[in-house]
Amino acid sequence: MKIFVDTANIKEIKEVYEMGVISGVTTNPSIISKEGKVFEDAVKEITEIVGSDCLIFAEVISLEADGMVEEAKKLAAIHPNMIIKIPLCKEGLKAVSILKKTTNVKTACTLVFSAAQALLASRAGASYVAPFMGRLDDIGAEGAELISDIAEIFAIHDIQTEIVVASTRSPLHVIQAAKAGANIATVPYKVIMQMVEHPLTTNGLAKFMKDWEKVPKK
Numbered sequence: 001m002k003i004f005v006d007t008a009n010i011k012e013i014k015e016v017y018e019m020g021v022i023s024g025v026t027t028n029p030s031i032i033s034k035e036g037k038v039f040e041d042a043v044k045e046i047t048e049i050v051g052s053d054c055l056i057f058a059e060v061i062s063l064e065a066d067g068m069v070e071e072a073k074k075l076a077a078i079h080p081n082m083i084i085k086i087p088l089c090k091e092g093l094k095a096v097s098i099l100k101k102t103t104n105v106k107t108a109c110t111l112v113f114s115a116a117q118a119l120l121a122s123r124a125g126a127s128y129v130a131p132f133m134g135r136l137d138d139i140g141a142e143g144a145e146l147i148s149d150i151a152e153i154f155a156i157h158d159i160q161t162e163i164v165v166a167s168t169r170s171p172l173h174v175i176q177a178a179k180a181g182a183n184i185a186t187v188p189y190k191v192i193m194q195m196v197e198h199p200l201t202t203n204g205l206a207k208f209m210k211d212w213e214k215v216p217k218k
């Protein structure tokens with residue numbers, strides 16, 4: 001399972017990109033709004049940091065299919081690795097279908113909360129579906145169960161649409177997503193940092209450093 005970072009913060013993206021652990025960056029209107037930048041400028045800045053090996057996900061704002069298609073084409077023109085996030089709704093599915101049939105623009109259906117929605121998104125032609133794990137857990141549902149249901153359905157029917165698990169709130173969510181068969185988990189910077197840490201690693205390193213002081217030096 002690949003790891004993407006779910007942020008538009010340039011400092012955070014640079015740090016995790018330099019660690020070599022991410023294969024993509026995902027944004028959405030809420031994430032972009034935190035940076036206080038013009039949308040297109042924020043997206044361009046991200047493309048300047050990550051290499052050609054990273055995908056960049058940006059979301060359309062229109063609520064009608066024609067508007068979504070126009071926005072998608074403009075965003076896709078910013079960088080060859082742009083993937084266009086389109087919300088799961090009737091107009092969204094229509095936009096995904098138009099883009100699939102008439103362009104090379106790749107889409108990700110976002111705000112997916114059921115396996116039925118994921119199946120529809122794949123049939124409309126989405127390259128990715130983004131189920132929101134944490135928000136399901138918030139309402140007492142099993143986020144991990146949804147991921148394994150989607151993975152099972154896609155495997156049975158040889159569906160090539162990839163599962164990008166979003167709304168991951170903890171290292172446990174990331175591991176649950178990996179075990180459930182997700183292709184990608186998009187993870188906030190803070191959670192990637194939590195994944196790095198383990199108290200035994202911290203203590204072990206401190207002990208190595210302390211013991212090294214006792215080693216005679218030239």
Ligand code: G3P
Nearest residue numbers: 006134135166167168186
């Ligand atoms: O990728 C979607 C994500 O940004 C939503 O996360 O924590 O607001 O549910 P959250």
